[in-house]
Amino acid sequence: MDERIETTIALTVNGTGVTRRIEPRMHLIDFLREELGLTGSHVACEHGVCGACTVRVDGEIRRGCLTLAVQADGKTVDTVEGLSDSGELAVLQQAFHERNALQCGYCTPGMLLTAQALIRERPDATRDEIREYLSGNLCRCTGYQAIIDAIETVLRTPRTEGVR
Amino acid sequence: MNDRIDPRISTGLAPQAAEVEAPPRPKTTEPAKIAKSTRTQVGYVGQSVPRANARRLLQGRGTYADDLKFPRLAQVVFFRSPHAHARIRRLDLSQAARQPGVIAAFDGRAIAEYCTPWVGVLAHLKGIKSPPQHAVAIERACWQGEAVAAIVAETRAQAEDALGHVVAEWEELPVVTDMEDALANRVVIHPELGDNICFARSFETEGFDAAMKKADVVVEETYGFGRHTGVTLEGRAILADYNAAEHSLTVVHATQAPHMMQDIFSRHLNIPEANVRVICKDVGGSFGIKVHVYPDEMATAAISIMLRRPVKFIADRLESFLTDIHAREHKATVRLACMNDGRIVGFDLDDLTAIGPYSVYPRTSGIEGNQVVNLVGGPYAHKAYRAKMNVVFTNKNVTCQYRAVGHPIAVALTEGIVDLAAQKLGMDPAEFRRKNLIADDAYPYSFPSGLKFEKLSHHQCLDKLLALMDYKGLRAEQAALRKKGIHRGIGLAAMIEVTNPSPAFYGVGGARISAQDGATVRLEPTGMVTCLVSVTEQGQGTEGVFAQVCADAVGVTIDKVRVITGDTGVTPYGGGTWASRGAGIGGEAVLQAGKALRANIVELAAAVLQVDRATLEVRGNAVVERASGAEQLPLAEVGRIGYFRPDTLPMTFQAELTVTRHYTPREYGFTFTNGIQASYVEVDTDTGFVRLLRHWCVEDCGTVINPMLVDEQIRGGIVQGIGAAMLEECLYSAEGQLLNGSLADYLVPMTGDTPDIEIAHVSTPTRQSELGAKGVGEAGTAGAPGAVMNAINDALAPLNARVSVQPFTPERILKALGKI
Numbered sequence: 001m002d003e004r005i006e007t008t009i010a011l012t013v014n015g016t017g018v019t020r021r022i023e024p025r026m027h028l029i030d031f032l033r034e035e036l037g038l039t040g041s042h043v044a045c046e047h048g049v050c051g052a053c054t055v056r057v058d059g060e061i062r063r064g065c066l067t068l069a070v071q072a073d074g075k076t077v078d079t080v081e082g083l084s085d086s087g088e089l090a091v092l093q094q095a096f097h098e099r100n101a102l103q104c105g106y107c108t109p110g111m112l113l114t115a116q117a118l119i120r121e122r123p124d125a126t127r128d129e130i131r132e133y134l135s136g137n138l139c140r141c142t143g144y145q146a147i148i149d150a151i152e153t154v155l156r157t158p159r160t161e162g163v164r
Numbered sequence: 165m166n167d168r169i170d171p172r173i174s175t176g177l178a179p180q181a182a183e184v185e186a187p188p189r190p191k192t193t194e195p196a197k198i199a200k201s202t203r204t205q206v207g208y209v210g211q212s213v214p215r216a217n218a219r220r221l222l223q224g225r226g227t228y229a230d231d232l233k234f235p236r237l238a239q240v241v242f243f244r245s246p247h248a249h250a251r252i253r254r255l256d257l258s259q260a261a262r263q264p265g266v267i268a269a270f271d272g273r274a275i276a277e278y279c280t281p282w283v284g285v286l287a288h289l290k291g292i293k294s295p296p297q298h299a300v301a302i303e304r305a306c307w308q309g310e311a312v313a314a315i316v317a318e319t320r321a322q323a324e325d326a327l328g329h330v331v332a333e334w335e336e337l338p339v340v341t342d343m344e345d346a347l348a349n350r351v352v353i354h355p356e357l358g359d360n361i362c363f364a365r366s367f368e369t370e371g372f373d374a375a376m377k378k379a380d381v382v383v384e385e386t387y388g389f390g391r392h393t394g395v396t397l398e399g400r401a402i403l404a405d406y407n408a409a410e411h412s413l414t415v416v417h418a419t420q421a422p423h424m425m426q427d428i429f430s431r432h433l434n435i436p437e438a439n440v441r442v443i444c445k446d447v448g449g450s451f452g453i454k455v456h457v458y459p460d461e462m463a464t465a466a467i468s469i470m471l472r473r474p475v476k477f478i479a480d481r482l483e484s485f486l487t488d489i490h491a492r493e494h495k496a497t498v499r500l501a502c503m504n505d506g507r508i509v510g511f512d513l514d515d516l517t518a519i520g521p522y523s524v525y526p527r528t529s530g531i532e533g534n535q536v537v538n539l540v541g542g543p544y545a546h547k548a549y550r551a552k553m554n555v556v557f558t559n560k561n562v563t564c565q566y567r568a569v570g571h572p573i574a575v576a577l578t579e580g581i582v583d584l585a586a587q588k589l590g591m592d593p594a595e596f597r598r599k600n601l602i603a604d605d606a607y608p609y610s611f612p613s614g615l616k617f618e619k620l621s622h623h624q625c626l627d628k629l630l631a632l633m634d635y636k637g638l639r640a641e642q643a644a645l646r647k648k649g650i651h652r653g654i655g656l657a658a659m660i661e662v663t664n665p666s667p668a669f670y671g672v673g674g675a676r677i678s679a680q681d682g683a684t685v686r687l688e689p690t691g692m693v694t695c696l697v698s699v700t701e702q703g704q705g706t707e708g709v710f711a712q713v714c715a716d717a718v719g720v721t722i723d724k725v726r727v728i729t730g731d732t733g734v735t736p737y738g739g740g741t742w743a744s745r746g747a748g749i750g751g752e753a754v755l756q757a758g759k760a761l762r763a764n765i766v767e768l769a770a771a772v773l774q775v776d777r778a779t780l781e782v783r784g785n786a787v788v789e790r791a792s793g794a795e796q797l798p799l800a801e802v803g804r805i806g807y808f809r810p811d812t813l814p815m816t817f818q819a820e821l822t823v824t825r826h827y828t829p830r831e832y833g834f835t836f837t838n839g840i841q842a843s844y845v846e847v848d849t850d851t852g853f854v855r856l857l858r859h860w861c862v863e864d865c866g867t868v869i870n871p872m873l874v875d876e877q878i879r880g881g882i883v884q885g886i887g888a889a890m891l892e893e894c895l896y897s898a899e900g901q902l903l904n905g906s907l908a909d910y911l912v913p914m915t916g917d918t919p920d921i922e923i924a925h926v927s928t929p930t931r932q933s934e935l936g937a938k939g940v941g942e943a944g945t946a947g948a949p950g951a952v953m954n955a956i957n958d959a960l961a962p963l964n965a966r967v968s969v970q971p972f973t974p975e976r977i978l979k980a981l982g983k984i
Contacts, residue, residue, distance in 0.1 A: 004264070023321070025321075026321075033231075037233075038224075039224070039227075039228075039230075039231035040223070040224020040225065041224065042228070042397070042398070042448070043230075044397045044398065044399075044448075044481070045481050045906070045907040045908075046480060046481050047481075047906060047907070047908065049906075049907040049908050050397065050907055052397055079224065080223065080224035081223065081224050081225070084222075084223040084224065084225075089222075093222040093223070096218075096222055097214050097218050097219065097222060098214050099872075100214060100215070100218070100705070100872050100873060100876050102218055102221055102222065102703070103449075103702075103703035103704060103705070103876065103880060104221075104396075104397065104398070104446070104447060104448045104449045104450075104702060104703030105218065105221025105222070105226050105446065105448070105703060106228065106397040106398045106448030106449060106703075107397055108221055108222060108224075109224040112222070130915075131915040131916055132915075132916065134915045135914050135915045135916045136914075137914075137915070138397065138907070138912060138914060139397075140394075140395055140396065140397050140449050140451070140880075140884070140912065141449055141703055141704075141880045142876060142879065142880050142883075143876075143879035143880045143881075143882060143883030143884075143913075143918055143921065143944075144883070144913075144914075144915045144918050145879050145918070145920055145921060146876055146879070147915075148915070
């Protein structure tokens with residue numbers, strides 16, 4: 001017989017309230033992907049090294065693979081899908097596109113969320129500081145230079161609509 | 165008849181969606197705003213056009229295999245051998261099968277009833293041998309991580325929970341982990357094969373000994389290369405969906421070669437090939453990892469047939485380290501003989517490489533070593549060459565072709581020993597290379613190992629590199645800093661690279677791996693162009709460059725082109741993505757198909773307009789008068805007439821607005837490219853840490869279709885090569901246990917480990933194709949380790965220290981310095 005323990009969580013994901021019964025062991029990234037079908041955030045290293053699962057919880061970036069879904073109970077979670085629809089990432093996305101700062105795209109949602117946090121926290125970051133800030137996000141395709149270039153372009157461009 | 169004259173006649177129909185500017189969603193990235201260069205009317209080839217398919221990836225709206233869910237989808241996980249070599253005494257799956265959510269549990273025998281074993285050999289690698297390999301091991305496991313049972317459940321968590329209830333009793337067998345032990349054959353892993361040698365090759369040019377004896381100077385060094393792996397960010401992924409009513413199998417697969425996999429699923433699962441469809445959607449990195457047949461993936465497909473429902477397998481990170489192909493475990497001694505004036509007489513190679521317990525199917529694990537033999541000494545004009553190479557079995561994970569197959573080994577061996585010779589002669593390494601690189605006017609050229617080069621540009625590339633990096637200035641800076649106790653080094657690495665392979669690579673050996681590719685180009689009724697290509701997209705931008713080539717070939721703006729790849733049910737037949745072949749081979753097929761469509765469009769327009777077809781041309785989405793450029797018929801009108809009003813055309817005329825063309829390179833075995841890299845490093849002689857300051861690459865890949873995409877391929881490749889040189893190694897204990905199976909323990913380059921990389925090009929288009937494009941995806945990886953090694957050794961030279969075993973960890977550098 002199934003002896004799984006379940007618990008109910010209620011949270012806001014990309015602006016919409018959701019309530020689910022889940023196992024307490026479920027990670028936030030699996031909750032988003034498997035329960036809600038938000039597959040934009042990815043699973044890669046599964047223990048907090050690579051940053052592919054980066055999402056935002058109450059405004060702060062978090063590793064979805066190191067956060068339990070129950071820890072997000074009552075909180076606000078934003079993923080790349082929601083931040084694309086709201087337009088918050090539009091300028092970064094455009095800069096990434098024009099500079100080809102992505103190849104396979106698997107690390108990209110995590111890169112964008114991390115880069116957006118950098119833009120908000122340290123708008124005057126130097127190139128070395130950009131590298132440092134992104135040092136927890138693994139990209140196996142690009143060699144990083146294009147990513148750094150794209151973020152630097154956004155930082156050096158006068159604020160426009162889309163960057164908040 | 166007026167019907168065909170004015171395309172703007174109001175028909176009362178709603179406007180075509182394609183003509184609506186953008187989805188009515190504010191603030192999102194609007195396609196029309198993104199790419200400035202999409203406004204250009206002609207001449208996309210050669211421009212840095214951003215690739216359209218990046219948009220969905222940027223919004224997290226791609227479709228990787230693990231993103232898909234089918235009705236009744238089951239998840240499979242594998243119980244894997246904890247031992248490197250052991251007999252399965254007893255395997256009891258009954259408890260596991262009773263766990264919550266578990267649908268079935270299978271051992272190797274059960275799977276084997278549905279999936280036949282395979283043997284990874286090819287006829288043109290003479291003498292290569294390997295035992296039959298099953299999808300799930302029967303009786304014996306030969307490496308730690310080999311699958312020995314499959315558990316299928318409704319969710320992955322349930323399947324993983326049930327793994328703990330598998331009962332296995334093992335009889336441990338003697339383990340062979342060291343290459344030289346394997347070669348000594350004291351323990352033979354597969355007794356039925358007689359010895360541990362999978363493949364051996366030796367080669368010697370005529371008069372080799374006599375030539376070498378005449379040399380003034382001979383230098384010799386032994387080099388080691390750490391076994392490493394591709395670390396695709398997305399793990400291997402497969403979703404197999406068997407339809408019992410049709411006896412058909414649809415596989416959504418993270419793969420580089422859908423048609424190859426279609427053939428293999430068909431033959432090993434006993435389903436007619438026409439009933440197998442392989443679909444490759446977005447893939448999270450491949451690098452050669454996803455072009456091989458993996459036992460657990462074959463088992464997943466077999467289980468879908470057994471259970472008559474869709475089944476998904478996604479490798480987790482530990483499984484990736486244990487079972488994704490490894491590569492490049494080599495130990496090689498190389499000798500270089502030269503004259504006192506610096507002229508190289510010859511190279512002598514003795515290479516040993518270990519591949520795990522099986523040669524991987526269907527490409528074999530003999531190719532990497534074979535490439536090393538083919539390529540050592542490649543850029544230079546010597547005549548004498550001898551090579552000996554042994555490929556041996558060991559009880560570690562299997563190895564096979566990973567990005568730049570054999571090249572990083574061959575380049576490091578060649579360039580390492582070339583630098584050592586220059587040092588011995590007291591010559592500048594750049595001058596030593598200039599003296600020996602094959603002259604730019606010497607082509608076509610036959611290399612001592614038998615390879616033929618169509619046209620290379622070593623000297624142009626060397627000159628360009630030295631200017632790009634300000635070689636003289638750097639040397640002066642290096643000398644000045646040495647006086648202050650700062651140890652910087654400059655390393656060069658010239659290279660040749662196999663691209664656009666002909667059927668000589670696999671087809672002649674009996675592998676059903678296509679060297680040709682095809683493109684279908686179709687004018688849609690709206691004037692849009694759909695382009696279906698057999699080459700796949702793994703993120704390198706193939707779909708983007710095909711759109712560029714197609715737009716130019718047909719005569720439309722690039723926003724009118726839609727490219728579709730990665731579906732055996734839809735695209736022409738072809739080889740896919742490997743060996744730096746996608747743009748060069750697939751691109752030529754697209755060019756020829758696009759030109760044929762353009763001719764057919766002109767023919768239809770000539771019939772409509774009743775003018776000589778020679779007076780017409782397709783330009784800017786319309787048929788125009790060739791001489792004046794005046795618009796005659798928009799393509800939307802050509803499409804409308806061709807598809808909906810052919811009754812208005814002459815009785816003898818049939819519109820053909822879909823055409824298919826194929827291309828195979830055949831004149832040369834490979835379309836070789838060349839290039840040269842340089843690395844500038846600083847070694848901290850107290851800690852052994854190396855800081856990579858800068859890196860340069862000058863590459864000749866012929867026609868550059870998209871400079872930005874090409875440069876990013878090179879940069880990404882260089883950083884993978886830097887990983888091999890500085891960080892990456894799959895470490896095994898003497899018992900064959902992998903010691904670093906996570907990304908916390910197996911290090912790959914992160915932002916802080918990588919320098920900015922400057923790239924320049926020399927362009928020598930291949931004359932084998934009209935497009936003239938050679939491959940470029942592996943060049944960076946091929947040359948970077950050799951350049952970095954030479955830079956470190958250049959920094960260490962005044963301290964009389966050298967390193968020759970990759971990766972160059974701080975420990976190895978401190979040992980070389982005699983500090984530990």
